[in-house]
Amino acid sequence: MTKEPIWITGAGVNVPHGVTVAEVADGLLAGRSAIHRIDHFDVSNHPCQIGSRLTTFPKPDGWEGDFASLIPVEQVAIWCIVSALKNAGLWESRHNLRIGLAFSSAGEFGLHWERMGHMNPDIPACELAYDQRPLIAFLKQNLGLTGPSATLSTACSSGNYALAQAKRWLELGWCDAVVAGAADLTLTPLVLAGFGNLRALSRLNDDPQGASRPFDKNRDGFVMGEGGTAFVLEPASKAKARSAVPLGELMSVGLSSDAYHPVIPAPNPVQAIAAVQKALTEARLDASAVHYVNAHGTATPVGDTAEAKGLREIFGENYRNIPVSSTKSMSGHLITAASAFEALACLITFERQAIPPTINLREIDPECDLCHVPLTAREGRVDVAISNSFGFGGSNSCAVFRRV
Structure with missing residues (x-):
């Protein structure tokens, strides 16, 4: 193989x-x-x-x-x-x-x-x-x-x-x-x-x-x-x-399941954390190598709080330095197509060397403390991006992409 x-x-x-x-x-x-x-x-x-x-x-x-x-x-x-x-x-x-x-x-x-x-x-x-x-x-x-x-x-x-x-x-x-x-x-x-x-x-x-x-x-x-x-x-x-020009490399995808509830995210994001950690381990990357996180970020009270908690645990003391945004603030939630579209958002950061914002983020929830990109895009180096997607029923995933 x-x-x-x-x-x-x-x-x-x-x-x-x-x-x-x-x-x-x-x-x-x-x-x-x-x-x-x-x-x-x-x-x-x-x-x-x-x-x-x-x-x-x-x-x-x-x-x-x-x-x-x-x-x-x-x-x-x-x-x-x-x-x-x-x-x-x-x-x-x-x-x-x-x-x-x-x-x-x-x-x-x-x-x-x-x-x-x-x-x-x-x-x-x-x-x-x-x-x-x-x-x-x-x-x-x-x-x-x-x-x-x-x-x-x-x-x-x-x-x-x-x-x-x-x-x-x-x-x-x-x-x-x-x-x-x-x-x-x-x-x-x-x-x-x-x-x-x-x-x-x-x-x-x-x-x-x-x-x-x-x-x-x-x-x-x-x-x-x-x-x-x-x-x-x-x-x-x-x-x-054949001299193809890559949009990026798919380094890994980490998967896990909550087995918690048909529609409610687990308040303790242990399995969501596991999906991200598995993806980073397979990619042979330390969390500090990530330049951008496209969050699942649906705008549900429980889901956003749980994801933010998980990201803080994954990134440790460095969590304030890794930009996070949710493109669902602009696109809405594409449900089955959400993570495919958000993978494209990660590839766009490589091409444009800029991070899309979370619009409408005017008063950050203290329980969602992260390195947010509120309201407007942010220019900056992006060589590695991850995309979180946590499906109903606890189908957790994290894809890791690298600029080539």
């Missing part, structure tokens, strides 16, 4: 901030919020009436077939994956390579049910297991990828789990390259009601762009978002042989 470096050589994205890496970088570093009042369905009976909704669904150049007939999550996944493969320079040669696919999406059968039955009684009921294709099967068939494939479903940490799977396949020599990522378009009446009834969502409906407040004393919950992100990963030797 090879242990050579795994490079990220391509990225594709479709989020409310933009449909290219450059657009997203500009938006995040400008501190621009993508959160607005929901207007595509009636929210008058919902406690949370705001979100970061995706409204642009571009068709990749050269895509064959009826793109307009695809459901939105298929359109987003296709755009992200094709863009990533083109960005990596592998689109034209994909049929001649063993390219794997590790991709996550959220509750796809539930969304089919909501769209076709519950919310639209004029459409006849269907047998979902037989009448609806899994997203992963659709993608493999239509993209012509012949390597192994898997759907990763670990809630908010799914994107990091997909990266971990991709790295392992490459180390085992099963693939020449792997596409890894996630897409989530669940800003729907049913899902909004579910999270609203859990009291997990912000109720600051009169201030949509100021509602997502990670680590702020006045935070009251997260704001849902939509979008997708995909990456191409390959062994450094293969990338060098």
